[in-house]
Amino acid sequence: MNVTTLPKPPRVGLVSLGCPKNLxxxxxxxxxxxxxxxxxxxxxxxxxxxxxxxCGFLDSAKEESLEAIGEAIAENGRVVVTGCMGxxxxxxxxxxxxxLAITGAHQYEEVVAAVYxxxxxxxxxxxxxxxxxxxxxxxxxxxxxxxxxxxxHRCAFCIIPHLRGDLMSRRPDAILREAEKLIAAGTKxxxxxxxxxxxxxxxxxxxxxxWKARNSEQGLEVRAHMTDLARELGKLGAWVRLxxxxxxxxxxxxxxxxxxxxxxxxxxxxxxxxxxxxxxxMRRPANDAKVLQxxxxxxxxxxxxxxxxxxxxxxxxxxxxxxxxxxxxxxxxQLDRVGAFKFEPVEGAPATTMTDQVPDDIxxxxxxxxxxxxxRISAEKLARKVGSTVDVLIDAVDTETGGATGRSKAxxxxxxxxxxxxxxxxxxxxxxxxxxxxxxxxxxxxxxxx
Ligand code: SF4
Numbered sequence: 262m263n264v265t266t267l268p269k270p271p272r273v274g275l276v277s278l279g280c281p282k283n284l285x286x287x288x289x290x291x292x293x294x295x296x297x298x299x300x301x302x303x304x305x306x307x308x309x310x311x312x313x314x315x316c317g318f319l320d321s322a323k324e325e326s327l328e329a330i331g332e333a334i335a336e337n338g339r340v341v342v343t344g345c346m347g348x349x350x351x352x353x354x355x356x357x358x359x360x361l362a363i364t365g366a367h368q369y370e371e372v373v374a375a376v377y378x379x380x381x382x383x384x385x386x387x388x389x390x391x392x393x394x395x396x397x398x399x400x401x402x403x404x405x406x407x408x409x410x411x412x413x414h415r416c417a418f419c420i421i422p423h424l425r426g427d428l429m430s431r432r433p434d435a436i437l438r439e440a441e442k443l444i445a446a447g448t449k450x451x452x453x454x455x456x457x458x459x460x461x462x463x464x465x466x467x468x469x470x471x472w473k474a475r476n477s478e479q480g481l482e483v484r485a486h487m488t489d490l491a492r493e494l495g496k497l498g499a500w501v502r503l504x505x506x507x508x509x510x511x512x513x514x515x516x517x518x519x520x521x522x523x524x525x526x527x528x529x530x531x532x533x534x535x536x537x538x539x540x541x542x543m544r545r546p547a548n549d550a551k552v553l554q555x556x557x558x559x560x561x562x563x564x565x566x567x568x569x570x571x572x573x574x575x576x577x578x579x580x581x582x583x584x585x586x587x588x589x590x591x592x593x594x595q596l597d598r599v600g601a602f603k604f605e606p607v608e609g610a611p612a613t614t615m616t617d618q619v620p621d622d623i624x625x626x627x628x629x630x631x632x633x634x635x636x637r638i639s640a641e642k643l644a645r646k647v648g649s650t651v652d653v654l655i656d657a658v659d660t661e662t663g664g665a666t667g668r669s670k671a672x673x674x675x676x677x678x679x680x681x682x683x684x685x686x687x688x689x690x691x692x693x694x695x696x697x698x699x700x701x702x703x704x705x706x707x708x709x710x711x
Contacts, residue, residue: 270298271310271380271381271383272300272301272309273301274303274304274305274333275287275314276311276312278313278325278326278344279344283314283344286344290372297373297377297382298382299376299382305333305337306336308337309380310339310361310376310380312342312343312372313326313341313342314343315346315347316344316345316346317344317349323349323352327346327357330353340360341360341364341376343363343364343372343375344365344366347363347364347368350363362378370431370435374435377438397443400656400691402448402655402656402690403452403654406440406454408436408453409428409430409456409458410425410429410455411427411428412428412460416546417542417610418607418610419610423609429464433470433483434483436490437490437494440499449499449691449693450501451500452674453501455504456505458487458505459487459506459508459509459511461486467486469482487515488514491515491523491524492523495521496523500525500654501523503515503527505531506530507530508530512555513559516559517562519562520562527566527567527568527670527671528568529570530569531570532552532571533545533571534576534579535586536583536584536587536590538580539587542612553594569596569597569598569599569677570598571601572599573602574601574603574627575603575604575621575623576612577618588634591631591634596635596638597639598678599631600676601628601631601635603628639703639704640701640703643704646698646701647698647699648697649698650697651695652696653668653682653695654667654668654693655667655682655685655689655691656674658685658689658690663683664683664684665682665688666679666680666681667694669696669706678705678706679704679705680707681705682696684710688710696709696710
């Protein structure tokens with residue numbers, strides 16, 4: 262009889278100081294660690310790492326916290342500090358330079374990441390209720406990767422900052438670790454999402470965290486910055502697609518990563534409009550008059566760059582001239598994919614109570630004009646791909662017809678076009694195959710695997 266010996270889970274010791282709020286934080290952290298397979302240790306000796314959840318309310322509480330850290334260092338040596346004293350990391354480091362990590366109050370993800378680092382969990386298919394990469398609602402071969410929550414802008418039509426608060430970026434090392442797990446579980450394409458990907462890390466001042474940056478000349482750190490994160494994600498070997506990128510100047514630094522093949526030649530930029538008057542009224546970020554010039558320069562560096570965007574028609578105060586400006590801009594910009602929406606008032610958004618609301622029939626006309634123009638541009642651009650060879654990530658196969666459907670590097674799932682394949686026997690979802698393009702229409706390509 263074969264007997265399987267289960268791996269021994271790492272053990273975490275906990276010292277929780279301070280008020281009941283801190284105790285609740287400790288409970289949450291320990292619940293998460295327990296769910297991830299960790300055991301608790303009742304004493305210092307049996308712990309692989311000790312977590313000290315500190316209180317910094319009064320000087321006496323701070324002193325008590327420092328004493329507790331000192332005791333944990335003396336008794337165990339491997340100590341992670343969290344809680345209110347996380348704000349005074351310098352004081353802690355000065356007295357206890359050997360502390361492994363210091364995080365602030367309510368930073369659950371950071372504490373858990375620090376414990377992972379200090380005592381990595383041991384995955385076991387026999388006891389884990391959730392696969393290592395987490396539960397996924399997308400097919401195995403592509404995954405959304407959320408890098409931040411909330412938004413620092415206050416666009417007049419949007420209530421997201423009201424609902425989700427200001428920008429809160431995740432730690433880059435936690436994002437990269439999640440990406441690694443997803444790839445190990447079969448993900449071939451990472452779709453980076455947030456409300457404003459270009460602003461990633463602004464709230465945490467682009468702080469750097471240790472990361473095992475393979476093949477990196479950057480040293481063993483990764484900054485919480487879109488460019489650095491995109492570069493490190495690109496090294497993990499999956500397709501990396503950037504969504505919700507605002508055209509801030511530093512987006513120019515993504516072009517070399519695309520040219521190197523680390524990031525897909527694709528940008529999802531929610532322009533929402535082109536007319537300076539409307540953009541001003543919308544209070545849009547990165548409202549840059551030179552954006553057409555920048556698109557031209559990006560395409561010189563990355564000739565196959567696909568740009569997708571969305572536009573709102575009928576924003577309060579929008580005139581016929583604004584729409585004419587937008588149509589001329591679109592003709593010039595030659596965007597690859599365009600989604601258009603009619604402005605809808607949302608309760609709580611400033612635009613809802615603006616005067617000069619546009620009547621529905623005019624909104625509809627303007628919407629149709631933008632859709633017709635973008636469909637023509639898309640059809641022309643796709644027609645130019647006939648006869649070329651493109652890489653296609655297969656999403657689905659049809660065993661009855663022997664066909665398959667997938668997406669090229671220019672197509673994000675659900676929002677862009679598809680590539681329909683004939684004679685695709687033996688191909689599986691998640692495969693990346695080379696396809697010769699034979700036909701095209703307004704949105705899709707048709708071809709055969711090589
Ligand atoms: S629409 Fe504006 S305010 Fe709303 S999430 Fe996007 S950038 Fe932020």
